[in-house]
Amino acid sequence: MKTPILEIEDLCARVADKEIIKGFSLTINEGEVHAIMGPNGAGKSTLSYVLCGKPGYEVTSGKILFKGKNLLRMTPEERAREGMFLIMQYPVDIPGVPVTTFLKHAVNAVRKHQNLPELDTMEFIKLVREEGKKLGISNDMLKRPVNVGFSGGEKKRLETLQMAILKPRFAILDEADSGLDIDAMKVVADGVNAERNEHNALLVITHYQRLLNYIVPDFVHVFADGHIVKSGGKELATELEETGYAQFVKEK
Amino acid sequence: MGGLLQNIKLPGDDIPWLEGLREKGRCVFAGKGLPTAKTEAWKYTRPRDLQADDFVLETTAGHECHCGSNCDCEKTCGEGSVMPFEAYELHFENGKLQHEHLHLPQGVTVMPLMDAILQNEDIRGRLGKSFDLQDYPFAALNTAYLEEGVFINIQENISPDKPLAIINHTHARHDNLLFNLRNVIVLEKNSRATIVEAYIYSGAEKSRYFANVVNEIYIGRGAEVRHYKLQNDAYKAVHISLNAVKVKAGGNYEAFCLQRGADLARNETHVVLAEEKARAKVDAAYHIAGWATVDTTTDIEHLAPETTSEQLVKGVAGGNARGVFQGKIHIAPHAVKTEGNQLHKALLLTDEAEIDCKPELEIFADDVKCSHGAASGELDEEQLFYMRARGIGEDEARRILIDAYLEDVINRIEEPAVRDWIAEQARQK
Structure with missing residues (x-):
C-alpha cells in the first residue's frame, strides 16, 4: 500500500468570481510522477496556484489533504515549509534582493519548521555553490538580484536550484518548458529528475508532450473544463500529441 | 510672539x-x-x-x-x-x-x-x-x-x-x-x-x-x-x-x-x-511610520554653463505617516549645456500613509538636458507570494522587500563604511 502525499477530492475553485476548477479529484502517492495535460485556458495554472495558496484563488468546495493534513487551512509559507514547491511558469523579478539572500531566508525558514538547525553563512554558501554548479549556475548569477535580467533559461535554472536546496516532498512544474530551448529544458529536467526519490512526488503540468520525454510520468491525466476527463499511463501523452485536445473540449 | x-x-x-x-x-x-x-x-x-x-x-x-x-x-x-x-x-x-x-x-x-x-x-x-x-x-x-x-x-x-x-x-x-x-x-x-x-x-x-x-x-x-x-x-x-x-x-x-x-x-x-562645470548629487531616503511628516526639499540652481545635478529620492511610508518631496531645478539664462535630473519614488505600506510630491523645472536656457519623474506604489503582491511560496513568512518577506526598496539609492553612497552604516540605519526597526 503506497502512502498518499496529496489527496484532492471534488475540488471547486474560482478566481475573481469565475469558476475555474470544477469537481477536480486526484490522489498522488509517494514516488509517483503525474502529468496533467490540457488545452490552454483549461485552468491548469489555476490548479497549481490553488495548491500553493496564492491569494485571490478561492476554494469554494472540496478538500485537499497534504501528507494527511488539511492543506486549505495552511498559509502559502506553511505549505512551502511542509514541503510543497511550485516551479513557476513566470517567476517574478525581485530587484534589490540578491539570489543568495533570498535563498538563505527560504532555506532557513524551511529548516526551522523542520526543527533542523539553521545554516550559517559558510554552510549555506557551500551548499548553494555545489548545487548551482550542477545546474550551470555561476557564482556571479547567485549575487544578482532574483530573476532581474535573467533569460528564460536562467530563471528556470534558478527555480530548479531552489527545488534542489529546499528538497520538497511534493513539487509542481507549471509549464516548466515554456520559453525554453531543448538544451535548457534538459538541464531543468535533469535537475528535477535528480531530486526524485521514493518519498517525494511530482506533478508536471504541461500543454505539450515534449517535456514528458525527459520527465517520464507514471500517470497522465487530461484536464479540460476544470476537471480530469481521462486518465491513463504515459502512452496517453503520445496519443494526445497525435489526436490533440479537440475531442475533450467538445465533451463540454 | x-x-x-x-x-x-x-x-x-x-x-x-x-x-x-x-x-x-x-x-x-x-x-x-x-x-x-x-x-x-x-x-x-x-x-x-x-x-x-x-x-x-x-x-x-x-x-x-x-x-x-x-x-x-x-x-x-x-x-x-x-x-x-x-x-x-x-x-x-x-x-x-x-x-x-x-x-x-x-x-x-x-x-x-x-x-x-x-x-x-x-x-x-x-x-x-x-x-x-x-x-x-x-x-x-x-x-x-x-x-x-x-x-x-x-x-x-x-x-x-x-x-x-x-x-x-x-x-x-x-x-x-x-x-x-x-x-x-x-x-x-x-x-x-x-x-x-x-x-x-x-x-x-x-x-x-x-x-x-x-x-x-x-x-x-x-x-x-x-x-x-x-x-x-x-x-x-x-x-x-x-x-x-x-x-x-x-x-x-x-x-x-x-x-x-x-x-x-x-x-x-x-x-x-x-x-562652470560645478556638480551636485543630492540623494535622499526616508523610512517613516506613525504620524510623522517627513519632508525632503531641494532647490538646485544652475547659474553657469556645463553644470550638472542629479537627485534620486526614495521613501517608504507606513502607519499614518506622510512623506513629502519638493524638488526644484532652476536653469538660468546662459547656463547652456547643463544637465539636471531628478527622480522621486515612494512605497506606501498602508492605506493611511500619504506621499506628496512636487517637482518643478524652471528652464531659461537652450541646449539643456532636464528630467524629472515621480512614482509611488505599494508592495508587489506577486513578489510577496513568490517569497511566501518558498517558505518565507509574510512579515519577513515584507521586511526584505522594504529593505530592498531603498537599497539602490543607498548604494549610490560612494564611501563603503558610510554606506553600510546608512543601510543598517535604514532597515526596519
Whole structure:
C-alpha cells in the first residue's frame, strides 16, 4: 500500500468570481510522477496556484489533504515549509534582493519548521555553490538580484536550484518548458529528475508532450473544463500529441 | 510672539555685525511668523502647533552633562567614538558643543562657531551669506539665536584622511527644548572632505524637542564635499534643517540624507552651482511610520554653463505617516549645456500613509538636458507570494522587500563604511 502525499477530492475553485476548477479529484502517492495535460485556458495554472495558496484563488468546495493534513487551512509559507514547491511558469523579478539572500531566508525558514538547525553563512554558501554548479549556475548569477535580467533559461535554472536546496516532498512544474530551448529544458529536467526519490512526488503540468520525454510520468491525466476527463499511463501523452485536445473540449 | 522667539542675552552681543545679523533674523522671523498652509514652500509640511508649544531655548554655556553623576555617557558625549567607522568626531549634546581636543591633520581647522566669530576674519564673509533669510523662516529663527555650531575650514589641496562627523545627541531631561545649530563649512580650492551629520537621541523616547539646523557650505574651485546625514530624532521631535551650498567651478557637492525619526521634519537643500562645470548629487531616503511628516526639499540652481545635478529620492511610508518631496531645478539664462535630473519614488505600506510630491523645472536656457519623474506604489503582491511560496513568512518577506526598496539609492553612497552604516540605519526597526 503506497502512502498518499496529496489527496484532492471534488475540488471547486474560482478566481475573481469565475469558476475555474470544477469537481477536480486526484490522489498522488509517494514516488509517483503525474502529468496533467490540457488545452490552454483549461485552468491548469489555476490548479497549481490553488495548491500553493496564492491569494485571490478561492476554494469554494472540496478538500485537499497534504501528507494527511488539511492543506486549505495552511498559509502559502506553511505549505512551502511542509514541503510543497511550485516551479513557476513566470517567476517574478525581485530587484534589490540578491539570489543568495533570498535563498538563505527560504532555506532557513524551511529548516526551522523542520526543527533542523539553521545554516550559517559558510554552510549555506557551500551548499548553494555545489548545487548551482550542477545546474550551470555561476557564482556571479547567485549575487544578482532574483530573476532581474535573467533569460528564460536562467530563471528556470534558478527555480530548479531552489527545488534542489529546499528538497520538497511534493513539487509542481507549471509549464516548466515554456520559453525554453531543448538544451535548457534538459538541464531543468535533469535537475528535477535528480531530486526524485521514493518519498517525494511530482506533478508536471504541461500543454505539450515534449517535456514528458525527459520527465517520464507514471500517470497522465487530461484536464479540460476544470476537471480530469481521462486518465491513463504515459502512452496517453503520445496519443494526445497525435489526436490533440479537440475531442475533450467538445465533451463540454 | 511668544514661544519660539525669546528675549535672551547671547554671547558676542557687543560685536556689531553679529548683533546686526541676529537682529535681521529676529525681524524676519517676527515679521513673517511661522509658515501656514498658504505658504507655498510649506504647503504640504505645515509646522502645525509649533507656536503653542512654547519651546524653551537652553542657554547654559559650556559642558554640562545631563546624564547624572553615574554618567556612563563617555560613548555619547565624552571623547569616545559613536560612529561605527573611523572619523574625527564632534559631539553636540542637546545642541551644545562638547569641547574636546581633536588631533586634526594639518590644514584642517575645526572650531566652535563663537570662537571663529571672535578670531577668524573670514567668517564674517561667510556667515549668513549663502541664502536669503526672507526665503527661510526657520533659518531666520536660527540666525536670531546664532551661537552654537562649528566652523570647519579645509585648506587648499588638503584632504583629511577620515570623515568629520558632527553628532548631535539629544537626551533632553525636560521637554520642549529648542536648539539652533549653525555650521559653516569652507572648502578651499582643490580640497576634499567627507562630512557626516548624525542626529540621534537616547532615553526619553517621547521627549519633544526642536532641532533647528543651518549648514552653510562653501565649495571652492575643484573642491569636493561628500555630505552624509542621518536624521533619527525622537518620534515626537521637530527637526528642520537647511543646507545652503555654493559650488564654484569644477567643484562637486555630493549629499545623501536618510530620515528615520521625528514627528515633523524637513531636510532642505539649496545648491547654487555658481560657476562652470560645478556638480551636485543630492540623494535622499526616508523610512517613516506613525504620524510623522517627513519632508525632503531641494532647490538646485544652475547659474553657469556645463553644470550638472542629479537627485534620486526614495521613501517608504507606513502607519499614518506622510512623506513629502519638493524638488526644484532652476536653469538660468546662459547656463547652456547643463544637465539636471531628478527622480522621486515612494512605497506606501498602508492605506493611511500619504506621499506628496512636487517637482518643478524652471528652464531659461537652450541646449539643456532636464528630467524629472515621480512614482509611488505599494508592495508587489506577486513578489510577496513568490517569497511566501518558498517558505518565507509574510512579515519577513515584507521586511526584505522594504529593505530592498531603498537599497539602490543607498548604494549610490560612494564611501563603503558610510554606506553600510546608512543601510543598517535604514532597515526596519
